[in-house]
Amino acid sequence: MIGKPGLDGHDRGAKVVAAALHEAGFDVIYTGRHKTLEEIASMAIKERVDAIGLSILSGIHMEAAGGLIKLLKERGYDVPVVVGGVIPDRDIPKLKELGVLEVFPVGSRLEDIVKFFNELAERRAKAKPPAYPSAPEASP
């Protein structure tokens, strides 16, 4: 699932990445713009997604990524979270400390993003028992 948290509407990156992953054979859900972290977490749990990519260009990446990871943990739905967008270099290690699996700043190649998710899917397929427990009920 590609999520667009916050008030920013610049979703070119979100949609282009969604289109590339779709073309590569993934089922991709795009949340649409202006979603709260609560809405993104609930949608992810309801749809039982395998990974979440957040597209952020407005400087809220620390709050948004940290907040979403915390929400997902609280609900026992621990899926990888990836961030893309306008991210200053100094924040990349900080995002990873928060639990973000990978960061794709502007200028990243679609091919590399697709490769990353392919490898992630492979690792997940090999992992036994299934990496994620059955999803708890989504909150309304």
Next chain:
Amino acid sequence: MPEEELAKIAEERIKWLEGPVRKALERSPERLKEFKTYSGIPLKPIYTPEDIKDLDYLRDLNFPGQYPFTRGIYPLMYRTRLYTMRQYTGFGTAEETNARFKYLLKHGETGLSIAFDLPTQMGYDPDHPLARGEVGKVGVSISTLRDYKVLYRDIPMDKISVHIQANANAIFMLAMHLAEALDRGHQPKDLWGACQNDVLKEFIARGAYIYPLEPSMRLWGDVVEYCVKNMPRWQPVTVCQFHIQEAGANYVTAWGLSLANAIAYVEEMLRRGLPIDSFAFNISVWNIVCGPQLFEAVCGIRAARRLWARIMKERFHAKRPESMMMRIFMGSGGYQMTRAEPLNNIVRGTISAIAGALGGVQAMNIQCYDEAYAIPTDEAIKLALRTEQIVAYEAGVTEVIDPLAGSYFVEWLTKRIEEELESIIEEVDSMGGALEAIRKGYMQRIILEQAYEYQRRVDSGELVRVGENLFATEEQTPIKTFEVRPEVEEERVAWIQEFRRVRDNRKVGEALEKLRKAAETKENLVPYVVEAVRAEATVGEMAEALREVFGRAEDLAAL
């Protein structure tokens, strides 16, 4: 050119192709299989009089300041007045942004352009749950008239023009500008500037909409009608090619879709019963990306200027020459700015500035070299301003008007782009106009398709971005980046809560109630918003009052 002469040139061209060109190709093939512009227009190696044989100087070019304004809208262009230098500015609090305005003015900036933070753009106060983390980040946080007064401290409102980059929230920010001007003893007719107020492009490209499409158009029209009747020096909308290109459309498509949106705006004003010549001049400012390619940018500007003049004259039967003049505020575009080797962006900005000067734009904003990292540092924004100044004063491109005119290539490409623009407008017309095309998702689909195609071309190396996908190295080029003070949000939240506690809340309540009631009628809402602003209502409260009447926008652009 006489027929015989053209025939002679054709004959010589064939000899040239079969002789020296063939020999050159035998020695080494061309670098690329196909040469084309950024927007995909195929290019021949050379252009000759044959390619512009239908060009009629007086009909198609004429003199600057004369219909169809291909060569520029003023008789002497930059010889009387240079383009306005207007950098997009705003972050943190009103105090901080006011200080940066003064910093830029001190360095020779000649106009202002205000960037608001996302809560302000979307109609939320700093303490709203949806504003969390966003206060003061991508622009200045302005919630009340008191903030606006601080933003404008020591800056004359009648002498320095401003672009208020507000769209769905345009009515609130315009009202603040008016209220502050009235407090200073100005009349609305003295005010000089523009508000962006291009809400249609929010639905197809940028995404900062508040209300559904129909009430958004009503607010658009209220702002425009009010300004046309009361503020003759004010442009109540700038039609945006810029954000459509930034969202993914190529340069030419973005021009075409913005022209289609502008036609919808003209029709809305006509529907309100205003004669074309009473408003056309006020809604003919464009905000464009001037680039990334020099010739395509220049020819696009010339083509759009000529086509708009024709549309106003032939389609809308305008009579005043001013009604047919497209004015252009250019940016260099954020998307062409790479994260890799950011100093390279200074060169990209310079090329755009040169293109803008050659194309005869009226105002410039050069995106800063740290665009792909954060909002700019003082140093980066000063350098962007210096770029505009060096091009204006040192490069020798402002002395002669429309200096590329008459070039076989430039005139051919201008005509070719004009034809492409006409066919985009025809396509939108055939769908029932821009609003219908947006409702059907047509514009959104084209933008997404072209965004995806662009990324494919970049990833494959076909579209070169030096330092990013060609000659890229692992070498890091660290630059100093700007960070908004982390305390800004906390300060703003505390401030607005205290503000609400001490103001006259009865007065606020009454003003908001009047606004809500007026929104249910067809009355123009601008005076009601001005009254609410003067009663110290906040942006969040006014936006909420209208949300209660109009509802909220849906994402019309989702996949």
